[in-house]
Amino acid sequence: MKKWKAYPVNFRIGAVITGIMLLLIVIGFFYTPYNPTAMDNSAKLAAPGLRHIMGCDNFGRDIFSRVLKGMGNTFLIALATVVIGVVCGTVVGAFTGYYGGWLDEVLMRVNDVVFAFPSILLALVFVSIFGTGKYNVVLALGIAFIPSFARIVRGEFIKYRDMDYVKSARLAGVSNLRIIFVHILPNTLTVMLSSVMIGFNNAVLAEAGMSYLGIGVQPPDASLGSMLSEAQTYLFSAPNYAVFPGLMIILMVLGFSLLADGIKER
């Protein structure tokens, strides 16, 4: 292990922010100071204070508790999206890159078509056909994320497939599947890691955007995006309602961006 100080500065800052965020998310799964959906008539739009450190929303629900839960929702949706994108993207990219030929041509053209659609637009179309809800949003965003990962992996495979160690493995009679997943894939991990980080950031923002439009997480469940959307009416009367979820989105994205940067520099 390298010493902590040996890592680039942005990596260290990113790691600290991300660490705090992850800690809050994990805490949010098991404990929130208040029930995030419990309403309290006496605390409607309460200002931040000792009882409610981020204040309360228009139903008297504790904003801090909702931010904790909302971060968890946003994080899980972003994670699931990236997992779908990475797994499918890797498989598509690996096969097309390794084999080439007509399979490559067909899949890459399909890839281009999907890639040409802005991910939010694609997700909107998907949701209008299959209905709203977080699972549909995950699926829609996941599909929209496949092409970018597929391209990266394909590029890496094209780079490695004619290298000497691959050729000798092939001469030694190792099966193609084993070469793809055991010999080549591990070499692509560094490149993958930073694109996963960037992809994760995009997924966080996409989720927030979808929930802001009211098609992601459904009320009374919270996500950072849906909280922002609900807070909009109270932007002037209770700015804290919008500020805290917004701040959390910024910190989450900032943390991962710095981390991704740091990984690239390393």
Added chain:
Amino acid sequence: MTKRRHKFSKVLFVSMLLTLTVALGGCAGDKEDGDSSRIAIGIPQDLSSLDPNIAEGSGTQEILFNIYEGLYKPDSDGNLIPAVASGYTMSDGGATYTFTLRDGIQFHNGNPVTVADVKYSIEKCAGLNGGDPLISAFSNIESVETPDDRSIVIRLKEPSTVFLAICATIEAAIVPADVADLETNPIGTGPYKFVSRSLQENVVLESFDDYWGEKAHIKNVTLKVIADSDAIVMNLEGGAVDMMARVSTAQAAALSDKFELLEGTMNLVQGMYLNNAVEPFDNELVRQALCYAVDKQEILDFVSEGKGTPVGSSMFPAFGKYYMEELNDVYATDVEKAKALLTEAGYPNGFSFTVKVPSNYQQHVDTAQVLAEQYKKIGVTANIELIEWESWLSDVYQNRDFEATVVGVDASTLTAGAMLSRFRSDAHNNFINYSNAEYDAEYEKALAAEAVGDDEAATVHYKECETILTLTAANVYIQDMCELVAINKKYAGYEFYPLYIQDLAKLYIVE
């Protein structure tokens, strides 16, 4: 040299100031000038249709009220006043209605309204030229005759005392017989005529100079679709719209003193409407349990600062003699009782269901959230699903593909039938699939009493219908919502109707 340049810049400055003043003066002049007077009004959804005879949804009908008229029309007190007709006589104990056409009345295209147009419109709505009747109450029409060019005789199969009220709805509007497609070419007789429309964006109206009655005060009206309820405050403050009906209390609180807030009631019954044909809502005990679990006052407190009138059946206070206040307390909040009923119904551990809510109505969305929270106390999980208004109309209202929905149901006329006819088991607009033989029988009795002109007996039977709806917990009835209208103080003249109507012709400019 330098001095002269200095002088030049002074001249330039003064002349610029002058131009500016003139330009500003021009603006002020515009507003005082009656002919270029204008107002922009926000509407929460686009009009579903411009053909009044087939248009669905109160949000559409309340606007079409300004473009079209029936033989009669309601005024702001709920009375029926002559419109396309100038008067009527009833004979044969309510089986024959003879209307007299108003003298000199014109359509927006300049053509005079003839008895042939009236005959065409009534027959179109009654389905006499083939096809289903567009208005179910018009299926009672036997024939429409025009003995001379001023009178229209409508014969009914069964006598009816409420026929006039049906003729005063926007669905029964009189339209020209020679205009094939009202959807693209809406021609009516109302105080405003249609100018243009861009879908999902706006509808432009202009006052009709040859209107038979009191002409509209403001020349140009632009109806802007503001589907995003969060944008309402910004649109009002920014000056993009001057008036918006049905703003929420939260939005009202955010408005500056440039705006006046008028408070009325929306004249509808907001409730969680239950699809009585799907499990578990086909079980009366379950529906009753849902009613007991609700605390209406808490909903009002959370959603509208306590404003609004709780109701207990499908009838709102503006109905006067039909309204039964005592039904409000039939299901006084009682969580234990609700739990007991659920256990009796075979759901001791509760159940979960999906409630579809139109996302453009923030008050319904908020209400659904409070409901969901209240139902947790009896172990019932309500999953909220936000849907677009268009999907609500097609999925929930037409295809009846839903478990529960939070909306407001209004009346197109002040007749009891407007609220109650939809719950007959075979009614085409019975979107909750309510089916109760006792109710159907009671409703028939009310119609029969009406047919012989016995209004008192009819009222008794209608009240019995309301009571049945409450006792069988057809829906979870909540409230007649408070209506807040935000209007720029430059304008005045807004009038609340006991029906779902926005009367734009009464608005005028204050300055």
